[in-house]
Amino acid sequence: MTDLILLAMLLPGPKHGYQLKREAGLILGQQTLHNNLVYPLLRQFMSKKWVRQKTVPGERGQTRNQYSLTALGRKELHTRLCRFSEKDARSAEGFSLRVGMFQFLEPEVRLQIINAREKFLQGRIANLKNVQTNFPLDPYAGVVTSYMRDQAETELNWIARLRRLQKSRKDESRE
Numbered sequence: 001m002t003d004l005i006l007l008a009m010l011l012p013g014p015k016h017g018y019q020l021k022r023e024a025g026l027i028l029g030q031q032t033l034h035n036n037l038v039y040p041l042l043r044q045f046m047s048k049k050w051v052r053q054k055t056v057p058g059e060r061g062q063t064r065n066q067y068s069l070t071a072l073g074r075k076e077l078h079t080r081l082c083r084f085s086e087k088d089a090r091s092a093e094g095f096s097l098r099v100g101m102f103q104f105l106e107p108e109v110r111l112q113i114i115n116a117r118e119k120f121l122q123g124r125i126a127n128l129k130n131v132q133t134n135f136p137l138d139p140y141a142g143v144v145t146s147y148m149r150d151q152a153e154t155e156l157n158w159i160a161r162l163r164r165l166q167k168s169r170k171d172e173s174r175e
Contacts, residue, residue: 001093001094001097002024002028002033002037002041003041003044003045004077004080004081004097005024005026005027005028005075005097006020006024006038006042006045006066007045007050007051007060007069007076007077007080008077008097008101008104009023009024010067010068010069010102011074011077012052012072013068014066014067015044015066015067016065016066016067017038017039017064017065017067018032019035019137020023020033020038020042020067021033021034021035021149023040031105031124032158042067045067045073047075048072048076049070049071049072049073050069050070050072050076050077050124051067051068051069051070051073052067052068052069052070053065053067054066054067054068060139063159064114072159078104078105079103079105081098081109082105084098084113084116086116086120086169088116089116089117089119089120090120092155095098095117098113099113099162107166107169110164110166114162114163114166117155117159117168118159121152121155121156121159122150122156123153125149125152125153125156128145128148128149128152129149131145132146134144134150
């Protein structure tokens with residue numbers, strides 16, 4: 001997922017490696033990402049011609065590497081965001097990342113992603129109900145199971161809001 005985030009961070013325009021490390025780190029809940037994670041990915045992106053590197057002057061007279069997304073990189077990012085398997089539907093982070101990039105995706109693709117996550121959550125709720133009904137849960141296990149079910153139901157409510165937003169945007173584009 002870090003690779004998708006780094007590619008997506010270049011959509012608005014070129015960025016220095018340090019800026020990518022800092023911004024991607026914040027998105028992932030860290031201060032910054034480690035050099036050993038970011039720079040090998042950037043080298044890999046450059047070898048695949050998804051990202052271009054340019055040397056630019058720094059603020060204190062030094063030179064800095066600036067990275068920008070190529071047309072091929074945009075296409076790859078789009079392709080990978082559109083790919084949303086059953087396994088991806090199980091990942092809250094993968095789903096959230098794609099929702100955060102919905103402006104980059106076509107309405108049909110958005111709907112497929114929403115449908116896949118919704119189907120997963122409905123199955124999860126059914127499984128948790130089954131556990132609550134058929135297993136003798138001690139108080140802690142009962143609280144955990146209820147919490148997990150509440151989380152899934154809350155996310156289904158959020159998905160309903162996403163559907164309404166999607167529909168209103170579709171209606172706006174017709175006007």
